Amino acid sequence: MKAIYMFGAGDVRLVDAPDPILKDRTDAVVRIVRACVCGSDLHPYHGMPSTPGGVSMGHEFIGVVEEIGSDVRTLVPGDLVISPFAFSDGTCEFCREGLYTSCIHGGFWDMPGMGGAQAEGIRVPFADGTLVKVPGIDETSPLLTSLLTLSDVYGTGWHAATRAGVTAGDTVAVIGDGAVGLMAVLSARQLGAERIILMGRHRARTDLGRKFGATDVVAERGDEGIEKVRELTGGHGVRKVLEAVGHLPAYEQAYRIVRPGGVISRVGVPQYEDAPIGFGSLFGGNITLTGGPAPVRAYIEQLMPAILDGTVNPGKVFDRTVTLDAVPEAYRAMDDREALKVMIAL
Amino acid sequence: MKAIYMFGAGDVRLVDAPDPILKDRTDAVVRIVRACVCGSDLHPYHGMPSTPGGVSMGHEFIGVVEEIGSDVRTLVPGDLVISPFAFSDGTCEFCREGLYTSCIHGGFWDMPGMGGAQAEGIRVPFADGTLVKVPGIDETSPLLTSLLTLSDVYGTGWHAATRAGVTAGDTVAVIGDGAVGLMAVLSARQLGAERIILMGRHRARTDLGRKFGATDVVAERGDEGIEKVRELTGGHGVRKVLEAVGHLPAYEQAYRIVRPGGVISRVGVPQYEDAPIGFGSLFGGNITLTGGPAPVRAYIEQLMPAILDGTVNPGKVFDRTVTLDAVPEAYRAMDDREALKVMIAL
Incomplete structure (x- = not known):
């Protein structure tokens, strides 16, 4: 064959x-x-x-x-x-x-x-x-x-959203406008999330993300993108962050936009092994890190x-x-x- | 004064x-x-x-x-x-x-x-x-x-156990026989855990841990300790691991004894910032990492x-x-x- x-x-x-x-x-x-x-x-x-x-x-x-x-x-x-x-x-x-x-x-x-x-x-x-x-x-x-x-991709996006515990009325950020990120948007919407912030910089993809349920798109990256998400969420960040990329900068973005007490749910296959999880990243704010192969x-x-x-x-x-x-x-x-x-x- | x-x-x-x-x-x-x-x-x-x-x-x-x-x-x-x-x-x-x-x-x-x-x-x-x-x-x-x-210490041990979601009938491992570890044992017991494996090597402390509810004590460290915990839990590890030390080796022990789909709940203040969280440690087994200052x-x-x-x-x-x-x-x-x-x- x-x-x-x-x-x-x-x-x-x-x-x-x-x-x-x-x-x-x-x-x-x-x-x-x-x-x-x-x-x-x-x-x-x-x-x-x-x-x-x-x-x-x-x-x-x-x-x-x-x-x-x-x-x-x-x-x-x-x-x-x-x-x-x-x-x-x-x-x-x-x-x-x-x-x-x-x-x-x-x-x-x-x-x-x-x-x-x-x-x-x-x-x-x-x-x-x-x-x-x-x-x-x-x-x-x-x-x-x-x-x-x-x-x-759909099951993987769904896994990101369910592992994060997305429920009705939630504010959710999705990092990544690839197929999995867009499916995470759709899944968060199906689970009742009210506000879904999609972080991605490819216009055609984020437009499709809006069709799947994204209410806000943040195209900026790094400090600027983080600042934008904080502005959109009253300054303290987002309760549920779905990380659908797998590269270290996406994870770093995740812990910088997550609200104290919040959850980062990863489904992008990590292209790194070591990453920050100490007092300044996850521990101090009681952040939960979850996710894995869906x-x-x-x-x-x-x-x-x-x-x-x-x-x-x-x-x-x-x-x-x-x-x-x-x-x-x-x-x-x-x-x-x-x-x-x-x-x-x- | x-x-x-x-x-x-x-x-x-x-x-x-x-x-x-x-x-x-x-x-x-x-x-x-x-x-x-x-x-x-x-x-x-x-x-x-x-x-x-x-x-x-x-x-x-x-x-x-x-x-x-x-x-x-x-x-x-x-x-x-x-x-x-x-x-x-x-x-x-x-x-x-x-x-x-x-x-x-x-x-x-x-x-x-x-x-x-x-x-x-x-x-x-x-x-x-x-x-x-x-x-x-x-x-x-x-x-x-x-x-x-x-x-x-009691509230911190309680935080470890509740963040891990310890419930009736659970199998729990507690890493560390300091005061917080012993309070995590007591808390897990109060929450109904059936089997509580205390990892610590100071006999007087682990004896006190048994009084607080530990059902098993593993004094061995490193590979030997991990092997012992796996033996005690049918080979696949422990669903809820409470990490009450804060040093990197304790965290490494945690992800090596946790069962796929399980939770590591940290309350020992991390004396490290970067640590393994990629496919080989947390991600592959859908491990959840939680905890923080109680x-x-x-x-x-x-x-x-x-x-x-x-x-x-x-x-x-x-x-x-x-x-x-x-x-x-x-x-x-x-x-x-x-x-x-x-x-x-x-």
Whole structure:
């Protein structure tokens, strides 16, 4: 089959890869219908060392089940399914409490022995635990665009907002106008936040953010941006800050705009390990830091109905659709901020 | 009056200081009856640069109101009062929501213009907001020993446990067998924790910890201690970790024993600013980091009844009582771990 591999920073290619086959009795093989390029794919696009064998890319997809292992109970060939960006057995103590990204037997699509989703097909381990069947529509539905956000960005934005404890009437700041930041805006709005300050400097993106529910946009960065947020919030900062970038300056911005007693909820994958958490940053103001890889498997069934009935349209984050052969160019366009998020239609 | 000043690392002296007088109309002047030396006083005792003018020490006290400013409404001379380790106006938006340590007009006793509590008397700003009257007993009561813990260590341990969300049936680890750690054990027990693992290596202290409710003691440190905690908790770590030390190794221990999805609640004043919070420490496991300076003012009225009726006896953390002139020696004894916590009786 055809698949997208990365061989080093900036080096993305369409290659011939082995067809996916069943390995374990709990596997399914899925023909991919929609996939996409993630903001987090840009991290290796910037920094990956040269890797002659290449790495299979992509972790978000919708597909049709083609084959199932003998122990798969809830799916049959022909089912239209959404996959989370992490696979999980669905039965361990972490899965049972909804923390699917800490599944004892789970993992990520870029692990050795796995294949990525920017491909024609994929082997899915623990198919019953991992995949969610989409009822009532087929692979020709225009709803696929919005449903695809349930693979990662919508559930990740939702995780940011729920982990922060956003509730009705809240004031929330969202740092980052990428797809996850915009989904955090939508999620905060759905949870009843009254004031949503979106910090981002790409006009087309922040305009879309306003459509998703942002009430204020702060384009300024650094001291100026922080000053602006404080002005908007009576001087003491924001109770709930959703950090959807992952770079250190975004975290630093977060603790400088959060109100004493408030919460910073991170969902941007941190591109740093050490950062300030002492008296002057988190401790002195009793700031809570939370977040992590979103267990989106827990949210797919919860968020799907509002997509199926047209209440929300998170698919608007996709501003370009390509076929598999144009994915290398899609990476470049996203990296140059020409495209917000690129969908791959197969 | 006589007061204790620190002039540099290891240099604590009894000196003659000006008598406290009313400055603002919301002040009270309090004659101090009980004070104590705090584990956090040992931080400057180790590292304070030579300061010829000296710094007035102490932030925990019970006293008798001697004089009140014209705007003080809730207190009269003769009242027996407990003071939190921070003063606060009691009326600002942070005080109204219980976050007294972030009071807009509040502060700490070691700030310029203030005086410490290891002294015969003290000026208390915002007396109505800061002080809590103790009903029904006088300054000769033996209950004063336990009531003094409400100034800091008991409320701080309580803050650790409540911020962590400790509830009935929980498994909790407490890092640190100092007075705050032991009060965190007592608090976790009061909140219904079923299993309380106390990490500390001073036998007399951990024995006291068992009396306060610890069910397990782990004396080992580093990898060995972490391994032991994991063994005790089925391999995945502890849901609620209360960090009552403030040094970086204690924080590192915390994120290495916390279960994915769990909480680290810090109340030991961090002696570091940067620390690991990336994928490998907090983010990957969706760990929440919370805590800060305890708004003990919020807890005094809540925790006092169980002391007054004898249900709890947190005063057991005091294992030595001295007069003011012996306080320099008390610092040394606490620093050498000869004394757990020293009370000053005036």
